[in-house]
Amino acid sequence: MKKYLTILFSMLLLTFSTISSAITLTDLQQLFSKNQVVRADFVQDRYINGLTAPIHSTGKMIISKELGLWWQQKTPFAMTLKMNQQRMEQRIEGQEPEVITAEKQPQLFQFNQLLTAIFTADKDMLESNFDITVTEQNKYWTVTLQPKLAPLNKIFKQIILNGKSYLEKVTINDMQNDKTELTFANHKTTKLSQNEQLLFR
Amino acid sequence: MKKYLNLTLLLLSLLISACSSQPKSEAWLTKGTKVNLPKLDLNQDYHDQQLLTFKYNNQENSIITIVDIKNNHLTVMGLSTIGIRLFEIQYNGSEVKAKQHLFIQQLPPPEQVLSDIMLSILPTVAWQKVLPSNWQLIDKDLSRTLINDLHETIINITYNKQSSTVIRKPIKIEHAVFGYQIAIQSMEQ
Numbered sequence: 209m210k211k212y213l214t215i216l217f218s219m220l221l222l223t224f225s226t227i228s229s230a231i232t233l234t235d236l237q238q239l240f241s242k243n244q245v246v247r248a249d250f251v252q253d254r255y256i257n258g259l260t261a262p263i264h265s266t267g268k269m270i271i272s273k274e275l276g277l278w279w280q281q282k283t284p285f286a287m288t289l290k291m292n293q294q295r296m297e298q299r300i301e302g303q304e305p306e307v308i309t310a311e312k313q314p315q316l317f318q319f320n321q322l323l324t325a326i327f328t329a330d331k332d333m334l335e336s337n338f339d340i341t342v343t344e345q346n347k348y349w350t351v352t353l354q355p356k357l358a359p360l361n362k363i364f365k366q367i368i369l370n371g372k373s374y375l376e377k378v379t380i381n382d383m384q385n386d387k388t389e390l391t392f393a394n395h396k397t398t399k400l401s402q403n404e405q406l407l408f409r
Numbered sequence: 410m411k412k413y414l415n416l417t418l419l420l421l422s423l424l425i426s427a428c429s430s431q432p433k434s435e436a437w438l439t440k441g442t443k444v445n446l447p448k449l450d451l452n453q454d455y456h457d458q459q460l461l462t463f464k465y466n467n468q469e470n471s472i473i474t475i476v477d478i479k480n481n482h483l484t485v486m487g488l489s490t491i492g493i494r495l496f497e498i499q500y501n502g503s504e505v506k507a508k509q510h511l512f513i514q515q516l517p518p519p520e521q522v523l524s525d526i527m528l529s530i531l532p533t534v535a536w537q538k539v540l541p542s543n544w545q546l547i548d549k550d551l552s553r554t555l556i557n558d559l560h561e562t563i564i565n566i567t568y569n570k571q572s573s574t575v576i577r578k579p580i581k582i583e584h585a586v587f588g589y590q591i592a593i594q595s596m597e598q
Binding site: 256259261263284289303 | 458460462469471473475477484486488490491492494594596
């Protein structure tokens with residue numbers, strides 16, 4: 209479990225890392241541990257099939273290689289999500305935090321393992337599960353992941369990652385015809401301040 | 410990272426195959442009192458996107474609901490707080506169709522959510538037609554109260570607007586008999 213989560217964080221750090229030039233999957237993977245910390249603002253629009261307006265949310269996030277993820281949604285309601293190698297914690301403002309551990313939600317963690325394996329920097333793994341297209345235009349790269357095996361191809365139509373210096377956009381198209389668009393901006397990679405470190409506690 | 414959790418839940422929600430059911434168009438008001446849902450006979454459409462927080466036995470759980478009434482067809486969609494589909498329930502005035510994608514033990518069943526929402530947004534006259542005799546649903550100032558034949562309060566609903574011809578959006582539903590409270594925060598921006 210710990211191993212998978214470590215790989216997951218590493219992969220996230222990879223995807224948030226600075227990209228220099230030539231774009232192949234291998235190039236993207238080689239940036240594995242460039243940044244110890246990445247901060248970004250996010251905007252998420254979740255388009256639910258059958259609904260006219262998307263569910264729109266905004267906030268900011270910090271990924272630390274050492275401490276895990278801190279994800280704070282500010283609108284439309286305040287919610288903080290923390291995740292490290294042992295636990296996930298979700299807290300809606302004014303409520304007690306909800307803690308999810310491998311013991312409490314073994315299924316969730318099992319699927320995490322599966323997904324982590326899929327999203328690791330393991331080129332072979334990616335290529336055996338997805339048809340992958342990497343393209344580049346004006347230094348802006350696009351990685352398209354098209355699942356080719358069950359159960360992934362029963363769930364996702366396509367996952368698209370876009371970025372230039374960092375990962376800027378994730379688009380998830382699923383088989384229920386829902387779509388999630390996550391956009392990241394204002395990336396910063398300076399060391400965590402003491403106050404920021406406390407956020408992960 | 411949130412995307413991973415989203416993905417995980419998506420995967421989970423889809424692997425636990427969505428089950429459809431056709432519950433009767435009935436609502437339980439107390440453990441022993443069941444009524445038919447009122448017909449939908451509105452002259453207006455309605456839309457709300459809201460965060461519902463259920464309080465029961467000192468536990469709190471939240472879901473996002475999207476409530477839509479179009480041409481007297483009501484759809485209530487329930488999503489987890491990170492946007493994963495939990496259930497979808499449709500009511501056309503005579504038939505309820507429910508689809509549960511993911512079961513969350515701590516939450517009331519979708520049909521209960523449907524009847525609470527209907528109780529808070531349909532006109533009192535529509536409910537009055539289906540309530541047991543001597544039960545009353547009364548609008549007063551910023552609240553609506555369901556009272557049984559013994560004059561006991563069964564459900565109290567709070568709004569932030571006075572009653573008018575436009576459907577008002579509830580901000581709190583308290584069920585005195587079932588003992589739960591639903592706080593409703595609009596997500597409309």
